[in-house]
Each structure stands twice: as C-alpha cells, then as structure tokens.
Amino acid sequence: MGLRAKGPADSHLAKIGKLAASIGMDGFAWKNKLVALKTHFGERGSSAFPRPIYVRPLVDIIKAGGGKPFLAETATLYTGSRSNAVDHLETAIRHGFGIEVTGAPLFICDGLTGRDHQMVPVNGIHMREVSIASGIYEADALVVLSHFKGHEVTGFGGALKNLGMGCSSRAAKLAMHTSIRPEVLDKKCVRCGRCFDWCSVRAISQKKPGLPVAIDPDLCRGCGECLIACRVGAIRINWDNDARQVTEKMVEHAMGVWSTKKDVSFFVNILTDIVPLCDCYGFSDAPVVPDIGFAASTDPVALDAACLDLVNAQAGLANSALGTALKADEPKFDHVYPKLDVRLQLSHASKIGFGNSEYERIILD
Numbered sequence: 001m002g003l004r005a006k007g008p009a010d011s012h013l014a015k016i017g018k019l020a021a022s023i024g025m026d027g028f029a030w031k032n033k034l035v036a037l038k039t040h041f042g043e044r045g046s047s048a049f050p051r052p053i054y055v056r057p058l059v060d061i062i063k064a065g066g067g068k069p070f071l072a073e074t075a076t077l078y079t080g081s082r083s084n085a086v087d088h089l090e091t092a093i094r095h096g097f098g099i100e101v102t103g104a105p106l107f108i109c110d111g112l113t114g115r116d117h118q119m120v121p122v123n124g125i126h127m128r129e130v131s132i133a134s135g136i137y138e139a140d141a142l143v144v145l146s147h148f149k150g151h152e153v154t155g156f157g158g159a160l161k162n163l164g165m166g167c168s169s170r171a172a173k174l175a176m177h178t179s180i181r182p183e184v185l186d187k188k189c190v191r192c193g194r195c196f197d198w199c200s201v202r203a204i205s206q207k208k209p210g211l212p213v214a215i216d217p218d219l220c221r222g223c224g225e226c227l228i229a230c231r232v233g234a235i236r237i238n239w240d241n242d243a244r245q246v247t248e249k250m251v252e253h254a255m256g257v258w259s260t261k262k263d264v265s266f267f268v269n270i271l272t273d274i275v276p277l278c279d280c281y282g283f284s285d286a287p288v289v290p291d292i293g294f295a296a297s298t299d300p301v302a303l304d305a306a307c308l309d310l311v312n313a314q315a316g317l318a319n320s321a322l323g324t325a326l327k328a329d330e331p332k333f334d335h336v337y338p339k340l341d342v343r344l345q346l347s348h349a350s351k352i353g354f355g356n357s358e359y360e361r362i363i364l365d
C-alpha cells in the first residue's frame with residue numbers, strides 16, 4: 001500500500017487499518033485475548049523507528065474486537081537505553097510510545113532484567129529449542145509491527161528479525177550473537193580509541209600505549225556494533241561464517257516464536273525511512289531509497305521477501321550509503337553490505353520449512 005493520500009480516507013492511519021483488515025485482523029476473534037503488539041521503540045538517539053501513531057490503528061482494531069493489546073518489547077543484549085525494563089520503558093515514553101498516543105499499555109516481556117523466558121522446541125539446523133520472552137509466550141495472540149530497513153549482520157531487518165531477535169530472551173540473544181567473534185587487525189588499526197567507548201561492555205582496549213588494540217573474548221557479547229565504530233575497517237568478523245550463523249540462528253528463533261502463535265499472528269511492515277542500519281544504534285543514517293508505504297501478511301517470510309523486492313525495485317537516493325549505485329531494479333542492501341548474503345534469512349527459512357518466500361503481491365489503494 002503506497003503513501004499517496006487525496007483525503008482523510010487515505011490517511012496513513014486509515015491505510016494501516018485497511019491493510020490490517022485485509023490480512024484478517026478485522027473480524028478476528030480478539031475477545032478477551034491478551035495481544036502482544038511487538039514493535040521497536042528505537043535506541044535513544046535514533047529517529048528512523050516507526051512513528052508511534054502507526055500503532056494506533058492496530059490497537060483500535062484489536063480493542064474493537066474485545067481484545068486487550070499491549071505494546072511488547074524485550075531487553076537488548078548490549079548496555080544502552082533499552083537493556084533493562086526501567087530504561088526501556090523510559091525510552092519508549094521519550095520516543096512517543098505512551099498509551100495516550102498508541103492506546104495500549106507497555107510491557108517488557110522478558111522481565112526487569114531480561115531473564116523471564118520459556119523454552120520452545122524447534123526443528124532447526126543450529127537450534128533444538130529456543131528461549132523466548134515469557135510475555136510473548138503467554139500472550140494469546142501476536143501482532144508484529146516492524147520497520148523494514150538494512151542490517152549490518154543480517155542484511156535486512158523486518159518481520160523475521162523482530163520475531164526472532166525481538167521476541168527472544170536475553171539468553172537467546174546471546175546464543176545468537178556468540179557466533180560473532182570480532183578481531184582487530186593491527187595493520188589497519190590507527191589506535192584512535194574510538195571503539196573503546198562504543199563497545200557497551202568495554203571489551204575493546206589497549207592495555208598499554210604502544211601495544212595493539214585487542215578485544216577481550218570473555219567480555220565480548222558478539223553484538224557486532226564495533227564494526228560500525230571503526231572508520232578505517234580495522235575490526236572484522238568472519239563474514240562467511242559469523243554473520244551467516246547469527247542470521248540462521250535468528251531465523252530459527254523466529255520459527256520457534258511463530259510456532260507458538262501460528263494461527264494467531266499478523267505481521268505489518270513499515271517501509272518508510274529505509275535506512276541502512278537497524279534502529280538499535282544511537283543515530284539514524286540517511287534513507288537509501290524513497291519511502292514506499294506499508295505491507296502486511298500472516299506469513300513473516302513472504303512479507304519480508306516482498307519488502308526486500310520492493311526496496312530493490314526503487315531507484316536509490318543520492319547522498320546515502322549507496323554512494324553512486326542508485327539504479328532501480330538492482331539490489332540495495334547487497335551493495336551496502338557486499339560481504340553479506342542479504343537473502344540468507346529467506347533461503348534459510350525455506351531450508352527449515354518455515355513460511356514461504358514465494359509470495360503473491362496484492363496492491364491496495
């Protein structure tokens with residue numbers, strides 16, 4: 001659904017409501033159901049996360065059917081403005097996600113410090129069971145509202161990432177990220193120290209002046225954020241192996257969460273402010289393509305596949321991370337992250353029998 005509007009009936013809120021109705025949310029048996037509405041409040045300093053008011057039409061539909069929606073989130077792995085429930089709720093309110101805007105209360109689903117979880121069996125290649133946030137597990141239904149954009153490890157972030165990473169406990173996030181083993185290339189490192197503070201657990205240091213900069217493997221949580229911190233490319237991971245494993249494990253976690261809500265889950269992606277990095281950073285880069293609109297499905301794999309194709313169909317925006325690679329109908333995030341297999345989330349989902357990346361696109365006015 002595109003963004004053009006000729007009157008109040010085409011307002012973006014009305015469009016999101018129509019889109020939600022088109023995937024069966026209108027008329028669904030919401031009565032008395034506790035409905036986790038999973039979104040992303042954005043790290044403090046970021047600004048590309050979905051507008052809080054976009055949540056409202058979904059809340060209104062659920063409430064009209066007698067359901068009890070709540071905005072659901074989980075703790076981040078790294079120290080930041082969302083690593084415990086207190087900081088997370090404060091960040092959500094600062095970013096406009098209070099009940100007065102969205103119409104729903106806020107709930108951090110894995111508890112005060114990210115430890116409340118339930119184990120769920122999954123038939124993956126890496127995972128046999130996954131740890132998901134208790135509040136997500138116990139909810140009667142799930143609506144996932146995701147911002148579609150690029151991602152420095154998983155290629156893109158959309159419904160699958162919000163489901164797999166976003167609905168998991170802290171232990172699960174650690175299990176996904178421990179595949180990442182960054183190292184500092186001494187030949188490239190100019191010892192500027194920029195990465196020392198960037199790493200939220202202070203795993204990167206130079207023990208003494210003159211010694212190489214090194215990463216303490218006992219402290220490192222594998223979040224991958226230092227890759228962005230270093231301006232000279234001196235921090236690297238094994239892209240073929242590390243990023244691949246994180247992505248595949250994330251998809252298996254997504255399948256685990258989805259398995260608990262198969263017939264009671266709905267997915268809406270917001271394709272505006274399509275930036276190259278996730279909303280977990282304390283800043284947002286310029287968008288790489290123009291705003292596209294909104295998309296929805298009951299299949300998170302089909303939805304992300306369609307959104308990736310929509311992004312690739314656009315002409316790129318100048319003065320963005322795309323540089324001069326601005327042609328329409330060419331891969332975009334592949335250009336920003338040439339070492340990543342950007343379609344891996346989709347191919348791995350197919351491999352483990354999760355969802356369907358072959359989709360039919362229905363365009364609504």
Ligand code: SF4
Nearest residue numbers: 199220221223224226
């Ligand atoms: S991946 Fe980098 S930023 Fe993240 S914890 Fe390890 S050293 Fe720190």
Ligand code: SF4
Nearest residue numbers: 189190192193195230
């Ligand atoms: S930011 Fe890069 S160049 Fe600077 S100290 Fe860290 S690894 Fe070295």
